[in-house]
Amino acid sequence: MLYHLDFHVEYPDNVSQKELFAIWAEEADAALKAKEAGVVVDLWKCVGTRRVIAIVNVPTPDLLDQILLDLPIIQKNGQRVQVEVTPLRRYEDFAADLKARLDR
Template sequence: MLYHLDFHVEYPAGMSQQELFAIWSEEADVALGAKQAGVVVDLWKCVGMRRVIAIVDVPSPETLDQILLDLPIMKKNGQHVRVEVTSLRRYEDFAADVKSRLES
């Protein structure tokens, strides 16, 4: 199952930017490892924002939930991270479905 993840990262007033970068560096290692493993299809950092967008391929929503709970940024700064999750359908599958409906 494909999911679009939209991470919005904030940090508390008592945390320095360097402390946030230390967490984010650890998160980047995990994210790039997941990309090499094929779990992360691709990911992007939005310019000028503390926002990351990812497309992931996991077998179930339960697996995605477990992965999100175990991310370093969620463990160390989770109360300041908002993740919007959208389930995706491959466009090719949608197009085939639409065409088959025309033929019915």
């Protein structure tokens, strides 16, 4: 199942930008490995903000929740990360459904 993930990353006053970048670099390594493995379909960093958008492919919402809890950015900065999750339906499947409904 495909999911759209929208990460918004903040950091507390007691963490320097350099410390945040170290956490984020660890997260980037994990994300790129997940992309190589096919779990992450693709991901983007939004320009000028601490926001990352990802499309992931996992079989269950339970597994997605487990993956999110294990992310370095969540483990080390979780109280400052908001993730909006939207399940996605392939458009081709939606279009086929519409055509089938017309034939009823």
